[in-house]
Amino acid sequence: MLLALAVIGVVYAALSPETGRAEATVSASVKDVTEGKRLFDQSCASCHGLNAEGTKTGPSLIGVGAAAVDFQVGTGRMPAANPGAQMPRKRPVFDDQQTKALAAYVASLGGGPAIPSKEQVDPATGDAALGQSLFITNCAQCHNFAGGGGALTGGKKAPDLHETTPSHIYSAMITGPQAMPVFNDTTVTPEQKRAIIAYIVETREEPNPGGFGLDRLGPVSEGLVGWVVGLGLIVAAAVWITAKQREND
Amino acid sequence: MTDNDNTNGSAGVPGEEPADGAETRRPRVIGTPPPAESHRLLSTDTPETDGDPYAAGPYPGMAHERSEERIRSGVRWAALFFVIAFLGSVAFVAGYVIFQVGDLWQTKWSNMALGGSLTVILLAIASGMTMWVRRVMPHYDVVDERHPLPSEQPEKQDFGKFFMAGAKESGFTRYPLLRRTLMLAMAPLGLLPLVLLRDLGPLPEKKLRHTDWKKGTKLVVDGTGEPLRAADFSSPGGIITVVPEGKEHDLDSIAKSTVLLIKLRPEELELTEEQMNWTYDGIIAYSKICTHVGCPAALYEQSTHRILCPCHQSTFDARKAAKVTFGPAARPLPMLPITVDAEGYLVAQSDFHEPVGPSFWERG
Structure with missing residues (x-):
């Protein structure tokens, strides 16, 4: 056990400088941080606290990192319109520049994962086959194997991934927003994350002919819908045809 | 148009034409135009057509009128x-x-x-x-009485006699040898499928009770086959699916052995001391196979620590040794005892301490 702990210590030590460097690049300009602080005080502090320390209605944001801000604000989930089981995706309130400033401010409070670079999330360079095998064992249970999303407990849901940008997919994996688990870079490496992104994006582009998409649930489910809806219409027609006519019709 | 002076209540409607009693009505053929002198599609009040009992329709006088x-x-x-x-x-x-x-x-x-x-x-x-x-088409309300289903007594008796005469003639009653050998031929036929049951394969024996996890088996990530260090799987709220090392491509093995690895903060766990020893630094390993009917239960919500099975909404609490909090599952998900080896890689301490997956006949 002692030996194991020692090993862990060594591994940690080996990794820490790297993560430190990654965070250093985020901290951006002082101007961004000041602007971010101003926006934060206006729109975020009421729930997350004046120093992002968290309140009863919102969690602490110290150490969540720029990636979390980029995901939550960039997809419009934050600022939240009203507290509830699910913070839905909506039109972003802040533009890219403001989101960047907020991210810089939150990152300055205590590090955390950085916003991924463009190249880090480029689906064209990812191995979609590897991405599929990781996606179907670790993501598909909630998001459906083609990224269609699905229901969770207590009114929560896993959103569909049809519109999500590669950068936001990456940020979601690394920060674990809302009910989503975290996939840190040492468990699922950046390259594997890029593979997962490649799978999601390539799956979107696959042709999906024939009627309603139904999130690629397949011909059996589509057939079931066909039967239920089609038979329903046929039954309705049969009822109409055989309805008793009025006496003097 | 005169709708109200229909005196005899028949299906026909007195049209603008005079009653065509004098004409000889030719039988209509489907697809041919109606007789040029009349626009009527239905026979009307013309009972004088010679000898044809249905000249006024099948139910004269019963149809409701239409304009x-x-x-x-x-x-x-x-x-x-x-x-x-x-x-x-x-x-x-x-x-x-x-x-x-x-x-x-x-x-x-x-x-x-x-x-x-x-x-x-x-x-x-x-x-x-x-x-x-x-x-x-004309519109009637017609009642057709149903005749009684059983045949008349004399008819039944007659058929009985006919049947017995036939049986006697066939020799079935006369030659017992014929009768008995036929029965000998027929009786095993019903039992033949029992022999085929053997093709269902050998009995499962102990296979349902064990998986491929053994003491010291490394947990490798399903999909990449890479082993995992406890120090790397360090973010609270993290999950990953793992399988036994060496069985990454053995689907029969994974079907039983697949494990959902979850990282929580150690202080969040509410376990017995024995179960606590099966975890490592807040990392806890549950069988991914639902104990209800065996779907992969892996919808982990890091905000509530629930593990949800998508098939029938069985819900397990990851903090409390996968205690069932909702749904039809009868038992918690079995826990895989884990620890780390000398190099810090996550390994199994042993196999699961109970059979994984749904109930089966001999499970006890």
């Missing part, structure tokens, strides 16, 4: 639908010629054209017929 106007509009509607059906046939042929089958998308348009026009044709024919029936 001539309404009948005519029904005829026009039905005819319109039949013309649409004809145009649908033209469209079908045209669609076949225009949309050639080639790649996926061209085939799609061809299918749409052929299927769509066929739908129009069938729907229009059906609609036209419905219009015909509801608006043009």
Whole structure:
């Protein structure tokens, strides 16, 4: 056990400088941080606290990192319109520049994962086959194997991934927003994350002919819908045809 | 149009034509136009047609009356639908010629054209017929009494005698050897399928009780086959699916052995001391196979620590040794005892301490 702990210590030590460097690049300009602080005080502090320390209605944001801000604000989930089981995706309130400033401010409070670079999330360079095998064992249970999303407990849901940008997919994996688990870079490496992104994006582009998409649930489910809806219409027609006519019709 | 002076209440409507009693009525043939001198589609009050008992329709005097106007509009509607059906046939042929089958998308348009026009044709024919029936054909309320189902007594007796005579003639009663050997031939036939049951394979023996996890087996990530260090799997709220090292591609093995690895803060765990020893630094390993009917239960919500099975909504609490908090599952998900080896890699301490997956007959 002692030996194991020692090993862990060594591994940690080996990794820490790297993560430190990654965070250093985020901290951006002082101007961004000041602007971010101003926006934060206006729109975020009421729930997350004046120093992002968290309140009863919102969690602490110290150490969540720029990636979390980029995901939550960039997809419009934050600022939240009203507290509830699910913070839905909506039109972003802040533009890219403001989101960047907020991210810089939150990152300055205590590090955390950085916003991924463009190249880090480029689906064209990812191995979609590897991405599929990781996606179907670790993501598909909630998001459906083609990224269609699905229901969770207590009114929560896993959103569909049809519109999500590669950068936001990456940020979601690394920060674990809302009910989503975290996939840190040492468990699922950046390259594997890029593979997962490649799978999601390539799956979107696959042709999906024939009627309603139904999130690629397949011909059996589509057939079931066909039967239920089609038979329903046929039954309705049969009822109409055989309805008793009025006496003097 | 005179609707109210229909004196005898028959299906017919007195039209603008004079009663055509004097004419000899030729039998109508389907598809031919009505006699030029009359626009009526139904026989009316002309009982004097010689010898034909149905000259006034099958139920004279029982049909409800319809206005001539309404009948005519029904005829026009039905005819319109039949013309649409004809145009649908033209469209079908045209669609076949225009949309050639080639790649996926061209085939799609061809299918749409052929299927769509066929739908129009069938729907229009059906609609036209419905219009015909509801608006043009006479409308009766008729009761047909059902005759009693059993046959008359003499008929039954007669059949019994006939049957026995036949049986006697066949020799079935006369030659016992024939009768008995036939029975000998027939009796095993029903039992033959029992022999085939052997093809279902050997009994499962202890296979359902064990998985491929052994003391010291490394946990490797499903999909990449890479082992995992406890120090790397360090973010609270993290999950990953792992399988036994060396069995990454053995689907039969993974079907039993697959494990959902969850990282929590150690202080969040509410376990017995023994169960606590099965975890490592807040990392806890549960069988991914639901104890209800064996679906992969892996919808982990890091905010509530629930593990949800998507099939029947069985919900397990990851903090409390996967205690069932909702749904039909009868037991918690079995925990895989884990620890780290000398290099810091996560390994199994042993196999699961109970059979994984759903209940089975001999599980006890």
